[in-house]
Amino acid sequence: EAQVTQNPRYLITVTGKKLTVTCSQNMNHEYMSWYRQDPGLGLRQIYYSMNVEVTDKGDVPEGYKVSRKEKRNFPLILESPSPNQTSLYFCASSPGLADPYEQYFGPGTRLTVT
Amino acid sequence: EDKVVQSPLSLVVHEGDTVTLNCSYEVTNFRSLLWYKQEKKAPTFLFMLTSSGIEKKSGRLSSILDKKELFSILNITATQTGDSAVYLCALTPTGNQFYFGTGTSLTVIP
Numbered sequence: 750e751a752q753v754t755q756n757p758r759y760l761i762t763v764t765g766k767k768l769t770v771t772c773s774q775n776m777n778h779e780y781m782s783w784y785r786q787d788p789g790l791g792l793r794q795i796y797y798s799m800n801v802e803v804t805d806k807g808d809v810p811e812g813y814k815v816s817r818k819e820k821r822n823f824p825l826i827l828e829s830p831s832p833n834q835t836s837l838y839f840c841a842s843s844p845g846l847a848d849p850y851e852q853y854f855g856p857g858t859r860l861t862v863t
Numbered sequence: 864e865d866k867v868v869q870s871p872l873s874l875v876v877h878e879g880d881t882v883t884l885n886c887s888y889e890v891t892n893f894r895s896l897l898w899y900k901q902e903k904k905a906p907t908f909l910f911m912l913t914s915s916g917i918e919k920k921s922g923r924l925s926s927i928l929d930k931k932e933l934f935s936i937l938n939i940t941a942t943q944t945g946d947s948a949v950y951l952c953a954l955t956p957t958g959n960q961f962y963f964g965t966g967t968s969l970t971v972i973p
Contacts, residue, residue: 780959782959790965791964791965791966792906792953792961794962797959797960799959808960851908851911852908857905
């Protein structure tokens with residue numbers, strides 16, 4: 750089944766404790782992206798990647814890192830999480846520049862930082 | 864700064880009603896406008912609009928773009944309870960950066 754998977758689905762952590770949210774897609778998509786969704790603010794793009802080893806900042810990259818060492822994986826790293834990073838996070842992928850728009854979203858990761 | 868504004872914020876209708884959701888935008892460069900449906904989980908893609916005046920249709924849903932007036936509408940006819948969801952509008956100026964509106968929450972009452 751074609752899908753985007755995220756792990757963990759739920760995470761409660763404390764301020765400053767490094768964490769990684771994994772994202773994997775099995776559709777051989779070139780483009781991948783991370784979003785956060787907050788009430789009243791909608792979906793905001795954190796980082797995106799056009800291909801392996803190619804990443805770029807979205808609208809709200811501060812406090813986040815990403816890497817794209819393999820085509821299928823695009824982990825989101827919070828080196829020192831803070832409470833304002835409490836949010837619902839979505840990973841998405843799409844085939845590439847020729848058809849970048851129909852993004853397939855993962856199920857979401859709900860992160861709480863205390 | 865690129866911006867997407869959706870209205871209304873929320874809407875409650877009865878089954879069978881027709882609804883119109885609005886999306887207006889400001890953008891330095893325009894490539895496409897997209898509509899998504901979100902039902903308590905991940906957003907799912909509905910439409911992509913690139914050219915003005917060309918209506919996209921899928922069953923009871925349709926959407927159209929006006930690039931001169933910088934807005935798009937999403938119409939849902941003969942609404943059903945399964946249409947209850949948050950509808951998101953997104954703009955991409957480049958094809959790889961995306962700006963989403965805050966969404967319109969639609970509730971359809973039986």
